[in-house]
Amino acid sequence: MVALAMPKLDALYQLVGSSGCGVLLTDAEGVVLDLRVAAGDLATFEAWGLTPGADWSEASEGTNGIGTCISEARRVIIHREDHFHARNTAMSCMDAPIFGAEGELIGALDVSSARADQTAGFNRLIAAMVAQTARQIEAETFRAAFPEARILVADAEERDAATLLAVNGDDIVIGATRAARKALGLAASGPVRPMPASDLIGRSEGPAGFDKAERAAINRALARAGGNVSEAARELGIGRATMYRRMKRLGIGENLS
Template sequence: MLDGTSLALRRERHDRFLQVAAPKLDQLFGLVGDSGCAVLLTDETGIVLDRRCTEGDAATFCDWGLTPGADWSEAAEGTNGIGTCLTEERRVTIHRDEHFLARNIGMSCMDAPIFGADGQLVAALDISSARADQTEGFNRLIAATVDQTARAIEAEFFRVSFPGARIVVADSGDHPGSMLLAVDKDDIVIGATRNARRALGLEPVGRLVPRPAPDILGREEGATGFEKAERAAVMRALTRAGGNVSQAARALGIGRATLYRRMKRLGIGEQG
């Protein structure tokens, strides 16, 4: 169990992530809080960073050790929702006597991992219930909601990690979860979520080697790739200028006559 100072330092290290996650935790708790469940968010080591529960249930969850600063790694608690989720890097449900330690067998825990913009494991999202009448069917329903919320946090954290980039949603195919790419102003892919990395054969973790977006998304550029890029630049300038060639030429930093020649070569009429 971390003391207050150590927990504060741990939370500070994950400050941006916690800010992104907080509204999603509130929404999730709004769905399950009245049923006697607690919502917890841990770091990648199993330390609880944040918790949502009703005031009436707070003492119960504190008695169970489900409180900020607690260590729920497998090394500390054996098989449990949080620790097993982090160890196996997948969504899990640990129902009552599936827990390793006898003191935890009264709980049901539904967990899903959250991965950062670099593909590395960053957190576990947990819903825990100590209700004796908690059914496995109800657990499955909660588990699906936990996983959905985890993917929403993961996607939003990815977006804020690339503030100047366009975020492209890739075709998920048979890969569930967030399939997002970050593309810069030059149409170069500079980031990808874990699921996108796995589905598209990119580096599984760490810094992504920059690649042209068409190379990854399967759009053919062919031998006229530079012409297409030039045409796109001219079309953007003309569109922004409302079709005014002189104004578009100034925006492109070239003469009006030069722009006309390029328009003719690229097959662009004055009406676009």
């Protein structure tokens, strides 16, 4: 996760670093793994204890951006006096959780501000950028976990959610992100029970079962052959006449030759 997150952290810091904000990445326990902050703000962050190796879990620091985000597994904004410890009330923190390839919580992304004049409106703007970056890291982590699979994007109510499915060469779903699991009614975490992608995200009308699988195979072969039936039949290992009979039965392209 850390290696995959580096470019995303750099990009986020370029957007918020000049406004007195630092960008932090933590593990699932709230321990800071990485910090990006301007040289002029470093002393302030060190005084707060916002440095690599520091423990910002709720057990350690009470209510705070990192710890509360991890504890509740959701995006949070903890603004100044919302912090539990008085020593932390000078900061504003915007956080989003990062979920792993099996839907498990693997870390949190935090932007903390050293500005005394930070407004609630500016906090919300930064929080949106934090959430978007966290989803990008999540997507990169998911793709890395399934390097040989096709990655499909599932529909979801949350526009910025990483709703991704990993599908193998047999069109079997072998992985799903946390948001995809929620959208499709799957278990929130753990290995995905292998299932046909068409059963999970396909439409119910039309051919079913073996007919659906055969139709998909024929259409893929025809697409690869540029519509040439003879070439597609050779790819499938069947005769041209057999190919035409199956196409007719399944109602596939009557104008192909």
